[in-house]
Amino acid sequence: MPEIFIDGQRYEFEEGTDKGLLQFILDNGKEVPFFCYHPSMSAPANCRQCYVKVGTPVKNQETGEYELDENGDREIRWFPKMQTSCTMQMQDGMVVETQETSEEVARAQKDTMELILVNHPLDCPICDQAGECPLQIQTYKYGPEGSRFEVKKVHKPKRVELGPRVTLDAERCINCTRCVRFTEEISETHQLTITSRGDKNYPITAPGREFDDPYSMNTIDICPVGALTSTDFRFKARVWEMNQTPSIDVTNGKGTNIDIWTRDNLVLRITPRFNGEVNDHWMADEGREVYRRFNENRISRPALKLDGDNQSKTSWNNAIETFAETLEAGKPEDVLVIGSAHASVEENYALMKVFNLWGVNNFKFAPHIIEGAGDDFLLTDDQAPNTSGVKLIGYEESNDLKADVNDAKIVIMLSDELIDRDVLSAEDLKGKFSILLSTNECDTSKSADLVIPVTCIAEHAASYVNVDGRIQRSFPAKETKYTHRSLDLEMSQGRLDRYGTNFDNWVTEDNKVDCAPAWEIMNRLADRLGLDVEFGASREIMDEIASSNPSFENISYERMDNEMGVNLNPSNKKEATA
Secondary structure (H helix, E strand, O other): OOEEEEOOEEEEOOOOOOOEHHHHHHHOOOOOOOOOOOOOOOOOOOOOOOEEEEEEEOEOOOOOOEOEOOOOOEOEEEOOOOEEOOOOEOOOOEEEEOOOOOHHHHHHHHHHHHHHOOOOOOOHHHOOOOOOOHHHHHHHHHOOOOOOOOOOOOOOOOOEEOOOOEEEOHHHOOOOOHHHHHHHHOOOOOOOEEEOOHHHOEEEOOOOOOOOOOOOOHHHHHOOOOOEEEOOOOOOOOHHHOEEEEEEOOOOOOOOEEEEEEEOOEEEEEEEOOEOOOOEOOOOHHHHOOHHHHHOOEOOOOEEEEEOOEEEEOOHHHHHHHHHHHHHHOOHHHEEEEOOOOOOHHHHHHHHHHHHHHOOOOEEEOOOEOOOOOOOOOOOOEOOOOHHHHHHHOOEEOOOHHHHHHOOOEEEEEOOOOOOOOOOOHHHHOOOEEEEEEOEOOHHHHHOOEEEEEOOHHHOOOEEEOOOOEEEEOOOOOOEOOOOOOOOOOOOOOHHHHHOOOOOOOOOHHHOEOOEOHHHHHHHHHHHHOOOOOOOOHHHHHHHHHHHOHHHOOOOHHHHHHHOOEEOOHHHHHHHHO
């Protein structure tokens, strides 16, 4: 197998690999500073920061043997100049020295950094990128200790709204061209280009055009400085003030991996999380904007219609009692249970199991498909995150939900805004007793006779099966009235959580929603109805599903975490095995 020597250590690599030297170094746990390189895009070697010293062993032309020096080591013919490791392809026997072993390389990287900083503004204290800025971090690691430039810096346009979601501060730009290459190679909209020349250039749209690329905010993530910022998130919070929690995008069926960033129990932003099997490093802008749904118009405390169309808040005990009495006043054959492709596998399973035990066998769901909404990338026609999952649990896809509702006397709906998306109308529910378990206020919740608030994906650990048959799971990022970050081992703790106190002014109890996971509500209902069923934590529910449903065989939270999701599609499993 071909070999390469990096800082005196021997490594082997696959023959014929197209992986560049820089990526190979990074994959092996070593570090070389860089700015313009990105593993999913072309390598232009703009920044020149990833300099390394490269040489190849000298071979005797006649014998084919390596020539040796006086110490018996291979004689190395060094390249006359240092090389950018991002564009350097590996060769058998190649010798590489990084800044760790070569003072020459360390000095070259330091000088390059100094030139990059010549016109860069010293505004880290007010820059949104502070705390997660590659330029800031690498300046501390590899840059000069001070600046030798005392002349006036070049000024460029500031606070330029490139489009509805991205704001440019051109003075911070170091011309890595990551943003331009993204629109050329990934989203393929070609909406950004570099204007002007020399130290006056920066990225911009064509005259009269706006940066409305449906993936525009990915340029914010990959910008190695604070030049491109989120118009919505600007100046809201520092990265060290927030908790970062892995989760899944619920705005469509792709199951894009994301990170949810919270502070004081509010979601402040959503960013993509790398998963090479699902979304690579990217996500659609609409998935980021759903953070408002986690914070605003939340259903908090149960609500019950007492007289006419007016709902009044009620206690949890009264809500469960009303739920049970309504069922007891009817018959199982009068009940229609409408599951939801917007709800998790565990929620749908808990609902089905309890009502199955009570004698109901009418389980339907309405898919949420918008033809033409997909783009063959990360947007899909399927607008729900768990259509595949709800089918595998056993819910039947309804071809005419209005007719199904018309035949029922009691309608139970789970986390689906059926009236809002015109699957049902308020008139369809007239004369029925409708019960909605949901997360947000909407027209559907206003029409229901009993509304019970359940946790959203940002408040529970649960699993979802995407359009490709891959099951992935979420982690709780927000507390509810009944959970606490320090007591829930599934929840991450940020700096403020660990070192703050209840008397700090950033803690607001009003930001905690009075809701509960659907399976806990089903526990209370089952207990009231005298059913022999009790659900544990969501990971225990998944273990139960895996032991009883062949489609979920050998699936567990541990496996989903270790493998970044598991493909349930048998054909894909065979291909992976082959």
